[in-house]
Amino acid sequence: xxxxNLSRDEARVRAELLSVDGYEVALDLRSxxxxxxxDGDGTSSGPRTFRSVTTIRFRTARxxxxxxxxxxxxxxxxVTLNGQALDPAVVFDGxxxxxxxxxxxxxxxxxxxxxxxxxxxxxxxRFVDPEDGEVYLYTQxxxxxxxxxxxxxxxxxxxxxFRFEVTAPEAxxxxxxxxxxxxxxxxxxxxxxxxxxxxxxxxxxxxYHYVTDSYSRTFDDGTKLEIPLGxxxxxxxxxHFDADDVFLVTKQGLDFFHDNFDYxxxxxxxxxxxxxxxxxxxxENPGCVTFRExxxxxxxxxxxAYESRANVILHEMAHMWFGDLVTMQxxxxxxxxxxxxxxxxxxxxxxxxxxxxxxxxxANNRKSWAYRADQLPSTHPxxxxxxxxEDAKLNFDGITYAKGASVLKQLVAYVxxxxxxxxxxxxxxxxxxxxxxxxxxxxxxxxxxxxDMTAWSRSWxxxxxxxxxxxxATYDSADRITELAVxxxxxxxxxxxRPHRIAVGLYRRAADGDLVRYARAEADVAGPRTVITExxxxxxxxxxLVNDDDLTYCKVRFxxxxxxxxxxxxxxxxxxxxxxxxxxxxxxxxxDGLMPARDFVSLVLAFSGRESDxxxxxxxxxxxxxxxxxxxxxGWREVGGRALAEAALRExxxxxxxxxxxxxxxxxxASVADSDTDFQLLSxxxxxxxxxxxxxxxxxxxxxxxxxxxxxxxxxxxxxxAELARDDTASGKRHQVRCLASRPSAAVKAQAWAGVxxxxxxxxxxVEATITGFAQSSxxxxxxxxxxxxxxxxxxxxxxxxxQIGVIVVRGLFPALQxxxxxxxxxxxxxxxHEDAAPALRRLVLEARDDLARALRAQQxxxxxxxxxx
Numbered sequence: 001x002x003x004x005n006l007s008r009d010e011a012r013v014r015a016e017l018l019s020v021d022g023y024e025v026a027l028d029l030r031s032x033x034x035x036x037x038x039d040g041d042g043t044s045s046g047p048r049t050f051r052s053v054t055t056i057r058f059r060t061a062r063x064x065x066x067x068x069x070x071x072x073x074x075x076x077x078x079v080t081l082n083g084q085a086l087d088p089a090v091v092f093d094g095x096x097x098x099x100x101x102x103x104x105x106x107x108x109x110x111x112x113x114x115x116x117x118x119x120x121x122x123x124x125x126r127f128v129d130p131e132d133g134e135v136y137l138y139t140q141x142x143x144x145x146x147x148x149x150x151x152x153x154x155x156x157x158x159x160x161x162f163r164f165e166v167t168a169p170e171a172x173x174x175x176x177x178x179x180x181x182x183x184x185x186x187x188x189x190x191x192x193x194x195x196x197x198x199x200x201x202x203x204x205x206x207x208y209h210y211v212t213d214s215y216s217r218t219f220d221d222g223t224k225l226e227i228p229l230g231x232x233x234x235x236x237x238x239x240h241f242d243a244d245d246v247f248l249v250t251k252q253g254l255d256f257f258h259d260n261f262d263y264x265x266x267x268x269x270x271x272x273x274x275x276x277x278x279x280x281x282x283x284e285n286p287g288c289v290t291f292r293e294x295x296x297x298x299x300x301x302x303x304x305a306y307e308s309r310a311n312v313i314l315h316e317m318a319h320m321w322f323g324d325l326v327t328m329q330x331x332x333x334x335x336x337x338x339x340x341x342x343x344x345x346x347x348x349x350x351x352x353x354x355x356x357x358x359x360x361x362x363a364n365n366r367k368s369w370a371y372r373a374d375q376l377p378s379t380h381p382x383x384x385x386x387x388x389x390e391d392a393k394l395n396f397d398g399i400t401y402a403k404g405a406s407v408l409k410q411l412v413a414y415v416x417x418x419x420x421x422x423x424x425x426x427x428x429x430x431x432x433x434x435x436x437x438x439x440x441x442x443x444x445x446x447x448x449x450x451x452d453m454t455a456w457s458r459s460w461x462x463x464x465x466x467x468x469x470x471x472x473a474t475y476d477s478a479d480r481i482t483e484l485a486v487x488x489x490x491x492x493x494x495x496x497x498r499p500h501r502i503a504v505g506l507y508r509r510a511a512d513g514d515l516v517r518y519a520r521a522e523a524d525v526a527g528p529r530t531v532i533t534e535x536x537x538x539x540x541x542x543x544x545l546v547n548d549d550d551l552t553y554c555k556v557r558f559x560x561x562x563x564x565x566x567x568x569x570x571x572x573x574x575x576x577x578x579x580x581x582x583x584x585x586x587x588x589x590x591x592d593g594l595m596p597a598r599d600f601v602s603l604v605l606a607f608s609g610r611e612s613d614x615x616x617x618x619x620x621x622x623x624x625x626x627x628x629x630x631x632x633x634x635g636w637r638e639v640g641g642r643a644l645a646e647a648a649l650r651e652x653x654x655x656x657x658x659x660x661x662x663x664x665x666x667x668x669x670a671s672v673a674d675s676d677t678d679f680q681l682l683s684x685x686x687x688x689x690x691x692x693x694x695x696x697x698x699x700x701x702x703x704x705x706x707x708x709x710x711x712x713x714x715x716x717x718x719x720x721x722a723e724l725a726r727d728d729t730a731s732g733k734r735h736q737v738r739c740l741a742s743r744p745s746a747a748v749k750a751q752a753w754a755g756v757x758x759x760x761x762x763x764x765x766x767v768e769a770t771i772t773g774f775a776q777s778s779x780x781x782x783x784x785x786x787x788x789x790x791x792x793x794x795x796x797x798x799x800x801x802x803x804q805i806g807v808i809v810v811r812g813l814f815p816a817l818q819x820x821x822x823x824x825x826x827x828x829x830x831x832x833x834h835e836d837a838a839p840a841l842r843r844l845v846l847e848a849r850d851d852l853a854r855a856l857r858a859q860q861x862x863x864x865x866x867x868x869x870x
Contacts, residue, residue: 004072004095006144007388008330011155014067017060018153020160021106022192024055025150028167029174029205030186032117032126032135047074047116050124054151056109058160063104068096070147070154071113072123078112097151111151120802121279121764123148124203129276131236131729136206138275138290140283143331143392146198157329157435159195166190166203174205177287179228179269193286194266195433197327202285204273209238213247215254215270225264227254230271236729237274237296245306246272246313249353253314256352257344260421261321263428272313276730277765279804282312284319284341291316298731299700302660304615307355314353315345321428329435331392335382335461336436338396339404342366346405357576361615363550364580366402368619371466371555371588373398376850378843379464379492382407383438390840393803399464406553407460413501413551414456415449422448459499465492469502469525470557471544479540484532486525486546500525504532505548505578506541507565515565515573520548542569545578555592556585567599571607580616587623590631593857596865597631600624601640609651614660621668628672629777630819630851631858636866644672649681657694666695670704674778679714682706699727703735710739711776717743734769741773749774749782756809757793760801767805771812780817787815787823791830798841810841814848819855827852 028051035048056069072095076088079097091098097111117126117137122145127136139149147154164176167187174180177200178191193201213229229250231243250272254265267286278292295309322344323337346366350358373379378394382404386392412420423445431440438461442453468489474482486504488497506519519541521534542565547556558566566582573579586603589595604624611617628640648669655662673682682705684690685697697705706723709715717740724736741752752774756767775783790813798806815823827849831842 005388005390006070006154008332008386011157011330014153015155015157017062017065017067018158019059019061020153020158021057021059022160023057023150023152023162024165025162025201026053026165026167027051027149027203029124029137029203030167030169032137032205033169048126049074049114049116051112052115052150053112054110056111056152058107058109058153060102060104060107063102065102066098066100067102068098069109069111069151070095070144071097071111071115071151072145072148073113073115076111076113078110080108080110082107082109095147109151113151115149118148119763120804121277122802122804125275125277127276127730127763129234129236129730130733134207134235136208136234136276138204138273138278139202140279140290141199141201142280142283142396143199144389146201149203152198154198155330156197156199156327159197159327159433159435161195162193162201164190164201164203166205168205172206173208173210173232174203175230175232175271175273175288176203177201177267177285179287191268196286196324200283200285200324202283202288202290204232204271204275204288204290207235208232208273209235209241211241211243211247213243215251217254217258217264219258219264225258227265228269230269231274232271233274233293233296234276234730237293237298240298241274241296246309249310249313250317252352253317253348256314256348257317257321260424261428262425263321263325263432265320266325266432267320277763279764282316284316284323284337286320286324289316297700299698300663300696302614302618302664303355304361304618307349307358307361307615310353310355311345311349311358311361314348315341318344318348321424325428325433326431327435329437331386331389331395332384333437334384334386334392334395335400335404336438336441338400339382339408342401342405343408357613359550360577360580360613362405363577364584364613364616365619367406367550367553368584368587368623369398370402370406370553371398372591374403374464374466375492377846381464382461387839390803390838393807394840394843403466403553409550410460410501410552411445411456414499415445415451419449420445456499459496463494463496463498465490465494465496466553466555467496467498467500468555468557469500469546471504471546471559471562473541473544473559475540481536481538481540484535484538484544486523486530486532488525488528488530497527500547500552500554502546502552502554503548504535505545506535506538507543507545507573507578508539508541509569509572513569513572515543515569517545517548517575517578522551545581547581548578550577550581555588556581557589558585567603570603571610576613576616579611580613583616583620590623590627590858591854593854593861596862597627597633597858598636598640598862598865600627601632601644605643605647609647609654614664617661618664621664621671625671630816630855631862633859633863633866634819636862641672641674645669645674645678648672649678652692652695657692658696659694662692662695663701666692666701667704670708673708674712679709679712682709683714699732703727703732703739707735707739707742711742711744711773711778713744715739734765737766738769738773741770742776744776744779744782746782749779749786753786753789753813757797757813760805764804764808767808768812771808775812775817777817783815784818786813787818787826790815791826794841794845795834795837798838803840806841807844810844811848814845814852816848816852816855819852819859821856824849824852824856 031050076092079086144154166174170186174188176190177193181191182189210232215227217225231246233241272289274291274293282291318341322340328336346358346362349355426444446453470487473484476482503522505517519538523532543562590600608620652665720739
């Protein structure tokens with residue numbers, strides 16, 4: 001829609017003209033209930049709507065200027081500017097309210113609109129619980145969807161205080177950023193917020209289950225801080241909600257950030273809402289943080305799941321300072337909040353909670369996201385060039401989050417922990433409730449560290465790509481190191497060699513067979529070749545691990561001796577972080593087509609059963625499925641798949657009964673099951689005729705077992721519907737939709753395709769479930785006809801659907817399973833013929849093309865290992 005995609009230049013011009021003194025927003029949400037469950041409001045056709053009345057008090061810098069307010073709404077009833085009524089038909093075009101000939105100084109704009117409830121997770125999302133028919137509402141705005149709920153100036157650097165008034169059914173509870181100040185029947189009024197950006201305002205409303213607690217802190221000067229805590233979820237999830245653990249992590253995090261930031265939490269209360277059909281992991285709305293409800297576990301999960309939830313809680317809490325108190329000026333500097341929150345979330349978790357091994361998960365899991373993103377054609381510097389809101393939407397990626405966090409970890413190694421934290425403290429005090437750019441942070445870090453941050457910033461923040469570090473050693477006749485050098489390489493369109501602070505570890509087998517470190521040295525690596533002088537004279541190692549302790553961001557490579565040691569003895573490596581780093585390095589070799597996929601699978605078969613870290617084990621399971629599906633030569637997939645299924649079943653039976661390792665192997669076995677014998681066992685476990693000692697087949701595990709049975713045609717529609725009858729909940733519905741779409745039938749695939757491409761009837765969560773079911777690796781031939789259909793549809797989908805749904809469809813339905821040169825050629829043909837397509841759409845297709853090309857290169861590497869052609 002014209003005007004919906006706000007540009008950086010437009011935002012800059014508006015920020016130069018305006019300053020905003022405050023918002024008063026009145027929402028009438030009573031229309032959320034009653035009428036049919038579809039889009040209509042029960043009285044008219046079209047989308048279900050609610051009344052939104054916004055009063056904006058703002059000042060202009062010069063007389064006679066013109067600008068606009070943002071509003072995406074089906075209709076506007078009235079617009080008043082400085083007491084003068086304006087014709088909505090003239091000033092409102094569907095996305096903007098034109099404001100012409102403004103006087104200098106104070107202005108008051110009032111917009112009375114009918115805004116639409118959302119089913120895509122953007123704006124005011126409305127969810128009807130299939131379990132009990134209750135309606136639940138919540139908002140999600142980042143980067144720019146608050147304009148779907150109320151008129152505003154939708155850009156991060158026009159901060160202002162907000163007052164919300166919400167009219168809602170009397171039986172409901174309503175939450176916003178501020179505490180509820182008063183209530184008169186159905187009308188709730190909330191305390192005015194501190195100056196914040198539009199995208200972090202929030203409303204949550206409905207018959208939610210709500211639990212309360214409190215946090216208190218007495219500071220050195222004797223002042224006391226009291227923070228009311230709340231946690232909420234749908235009533236249907238209340239029996240599963242472990243709010244005590246959420247509050248425990250919350251209090252531990254508040255202690256950590258108060259200890260280290262020297263700036264009291266500034267936003268009053270701290271509610272945390274776990275909401276349905278959420279597109280993100282969570283959102284840092286001050287005082288009213290929202291999370292995806294999948295963080296409430298309906299069945300048994302591993303400690304990795306609890307660690308992940310704790311990390312997200314602390315990530316969002318870090319945003320209260322990095323992002324909410326101090327906010328980037330424009331989305332170019334999105335990293336100023338996301339990279340810091342990603343880093344500080346792990347930092348706080350490791351130092352203040354029971355999850356002391358969080359850096360292992362970060363090295364093994366989070367950084368793999370960054371490595372992938374940084375090798376795509378869309379790679380970009382951490383400080384990105386964000387031209388408009390579509391660019392911003394796609395830059396919530398592995399570079400902005402995980403690479404940025406990795407670089408901050410490197411920065412702490414570079415300037416020291418104390419200097420880094422003191423820089424943060426000064427940054428908060430200097431820029432509280434304001435907006436910043438890169439230089440604002442660098443200046444305080446230069447003050448506290450005494451280092452010139454310019455060169456570091458240019459190398460790490462303003463260039464793209466990932467470096468590879470490889471050890472090269474020479475030895476004397478006594479088997480001692482004469483020289484150990486680290487070679488640095490860079491790839492990509494603009495290769496950049498960077499300064500790295502690294503640790504190099506030397507490992508060998510001890511008398512008991514364990515592979516242990518016996519020497520370590522830290523060094524600054526710069527340029528193409530750096531000699532590690534401290535390790536000269538050390539005894540010959542069996543393994544040299546560069547970036548030991550994971551201080552920097554790089555791809556680790558091995559010399560031939562080290563690689564041979566890992567092939568034979570990776571399972572004997574005792575240090576879990578070092579072992580995780582080695583697994584990550586081996587996976588990068590596989591992705592880069594330097595190690596055959598079958599070799600990686602063989603290593604997993606040989607050593608994963610001994611992996612003690614549950615998060616690493618589950619990551620290995622994910623990587624191995626990817627290796628088999630995308631990187632293995634087609635002729636070896638059946639052999640490799642059978643070997644994986646047999647190994648998974650063996651490990652499942654050998655695992656300690658009732659352990660989280662047993663659970664992880666059970667889920668992995670289900671995901672790779674491929675024979676009648678496998679399916680008989682899964683069916684028996686569902687029916688109760690088969691049993692594995694200690695394995696509790698709860699409802700979530702039942703769906704995990706049913707999924708492969710549906711995808712291989714063993715379970716039909718009646719079996720899937722019967723399972724839904726056992727679990728007639730929102731979660732059960734998503735599982736059912738996924739299983740139905742996974743069945744191996746041309747008619748099923750056609751129905752699934754039409755449901756997400758030709759119709760907008762499904763919610764965001766059910767669109768995702770349908771696509772996940774549609775794309776089954778065992779159904780390549782069945783999916784082949786959709787390659788041409790995909791390329792003929794995506795530009796229309798992008799134009800007609802919201803950006804969130806557009807991203808889900810374009811990414812999820814790309815024909816990645818048609819991994820042959822013809823699909824690559826079809827992708828190139830579309831890109832050539834659509835050079836004028838929306839840049840964000842082209843980016844998604846370019847990224848999918850790159851993944852496909854990488855898969856074909858890896859398959860060639862794997863085929864060469866067996867002496868066959870792909």
